[in-house]
Amino acid sequence: MADAAPDAALILTEIDPAGFAVVTLNRPQAMNALSRGLMSELADTIDALSANDAVRVIILTGAGRAFSAGLDLKEIGAGEGSLGSGKAAGDPVAAIDRCPKPVIGAINGAAVTGGFELALCCDVLLASSAARFADTHARVGVSPGWGLSQRLSRAIGPYRAREVSFTGNWVSAEQAAAWGFVNRVVAPEALLDSAKALARDMLGTLPEMLLRYKAVINDGYRLPFGEGMVLEKTRAREFNSKVTADGVEQRREAVRARNRSA
Template sequence: MSGTQAQDDLITASRPAPGIVQLNLNRPDKLNALSKALLAQLLDHLHKASADDGIGCVVITGNGRAFAAGADISDMLERGVASYVDTDRLGVWAAIEAFSKPLVAAVNGYALGGGLELALLCDVIVASKTAQFATPEIKIGSFPGDGGTQRLPRLVGKSFAMQMVLTGMMVSAELAERKGLISEAVEPDELLPRALEIASEIARMSSAITPYAKRAVNAAFELPLGQGIEEERRLTVEAFATEDRVEGLRAFKEKRPPQFKGR
């Protein structure tokens, strides 16, 4: 990844601000459908960001008029169920879910099917007011199979998730914001500036601590309350062992900005 922009076929990568990597899904002619190759390249860039101590946050968006319009239907037609249970493909989804640093999705257009499921793997979702969301798989005799049926109800509740999954209805950014599917809906020309503003705020924090915070919040969606609190406490104890945790306490006592080192 260069200081300006690097072209890598299905993903474009740039560093628009200190501590941030921006990854653009780059199949605009296919509405950024999530082919196996695109997902592999996305994961490769996430691995690079994970290994770079200077990166505190990653922003994912789409080139053209879509964030991502779902899975690669041609591959499903060609290989049938093998395209779904492909261990490499499933491994990529698991690895994106396990990515430790914060992910911000800047949804610029359609986020449909697998595209919505990819957005749901991100920690913050900001959307253009012209963006639209859907789980349209039911219309082709299917349903969300990469986490959508599990993550969506946790955000919007059972009733609205059922309505989306069973009808394939299109959801506006305004409604998505009202239902808690996204954190903010902004004007189209404000989307990337706002996403980068949020990412910059995150990147300015300790890159050693934000992964702990991410894991703690995710535990609220994965564990019963009692176990979640236990996990929060365990992570807090682990975080005390970092240099940045001690630096934060010292800085507060000394009434000065902390000088985080990411360790």
């Protein structure tokens, strides 16, 4: 699984003046397999964008015909990499997990095993009709360590998740949308434009609220339902005590104007 060129950038980053960034996995000839170098650069890129005030939304996609084929097993077999130490440093999934900003996964093609896990850690998933997903951990003899055994069952239910993981069979983009772990499916040529349009919609919200809403959804989802409700109420009391009626009314009028023009 050689890269296209020794000096080719493993990660491409484009920051749009509107306030979003497009991050592209760039090992197309290796189906964007997650080499040690790509994982480290992706983690560093996500951390840098998390700290960049000019970026409020991140889009993650892949170059070529695959989103990611998962860990680079050829590199590992050659003794140049490992299956991971579990440490957060150089871990792109951990970097996305700690990113306070929305991350949109624009899944352009195959997302396999580790690539599937990378997709599932995004906040919203848009998929090209050419995208498909597979969990081959049980077939290749590697235990999931980036959350596939936990995220997928929470997204689609344990029965469907068991079928996916116990067989290693492909799940099409359309099936993924029907099961609920992909938000919607678009034509391949419309994928990035759709992701950018969604990012712009997110950028139309209040900056502080976008961060707070992601935090309360994600933090609450990790808790039992009752504890999540308490978390929401506690954070709402803290925040809403500082909100003024005049400020809410001004923003409500802006929402009404947007709805009238839609």
